[in-house]
Amino acid sequence: MKVSGNYASKIDIAKELAELDCRAVTLTAVARTKPADSRQIYKDVKGTQSQSGQTPTDHQWFFASKERRKQAAFLLMTYAKYREHYSSMADSHGVAFTLAYRLYVKVAKDDAEISGERWQLLVGRGFERNWRDIPKGGSTGFEYDNAKVMLCRKCQTPHLVEAHHLSYQCPTCS
Numbered sequence: 001m002k003v004s005g006n007y008a009s010k011i012d013i014a015k016e017l018a019e020l021d022c023r024a025v026t027l028t029a030v031a032r033t034k035p036a037d038s039r040q041i042y043k044d045v046k047g048t049q050s051q052s053g054q055t056p057t058d059h060q061w062f063f064a065s066k067e068r069r070k071q072a073a074f075l076l077m078t079y080a081k082y083r084e085h086y087s088s089m090a091d092s093h094g095v096a097f098t099l100a101y102r103l104y105v106k107v108a109k110d111d112a113e114i115s116g117e118r119w120q121l122l123v124g125r126g127f128e129r130n131w132r133d134i135p136k137g138g139s140t141g142f143e144y145d146n147a148k149v150m151l152c153r154k155c156q157t158p159h160l161v162e163a164h165h166l167s168y169q170c171p172t173c174s
């Protein structure tokens with residue numbers, strides 16, 4: 001691989017994502033490495049071919065349980081902080097995506113339900129244009145069934161909720 005300085009930082013992001021079990025297609029989407037490079041990086045890191053086939057497109061999946069809602073909100077709030085911190089960098093999305101996901105995997109351990117592919121769907125597509133609004137309750141930009149982060153009015157824990165909510169009480173507090 002012939003590599004310029006700018007592309008080298010993309011490769012670093014892609015390697016870290018592969019370490020975190022993200023598929024080659026996600027490496028391309030997040031790190032913006034070329035598809036052939038992403039497949040090679042995945043193979044070098046994991047010692048096997050990246051799984052092919054469709055990535056998830058159903059963001060409603062996040063609404064199916066309290067755990068998913070909490071984990072998604074944790075990821076989004078962490079992402080927003082990192083993205084702001086690194087906002088002057090060309091690869092700020094890739095860096096923030098990776099740091100937030102690494103922290104999530106470390107904290108959630110065996111309870112982690114959100115794959116790198118679902119994480120990219122939520123933040124990379126859902127909040128592509130308005131990530132700055134995540135902590136302010138801004139909604140995703142999907143065509144329908146949009147989501148936002150809101151604190152439970154009792155326990156103050158952030159949850160991913162449907163965009164129409166004016167207030168939210170989590171199942172534990174209800």
Ligand SMILES: [Zn+2]
Pocket residue numbers: 152153154155156157169170171172173
């Ligand atoms: Zn609550």
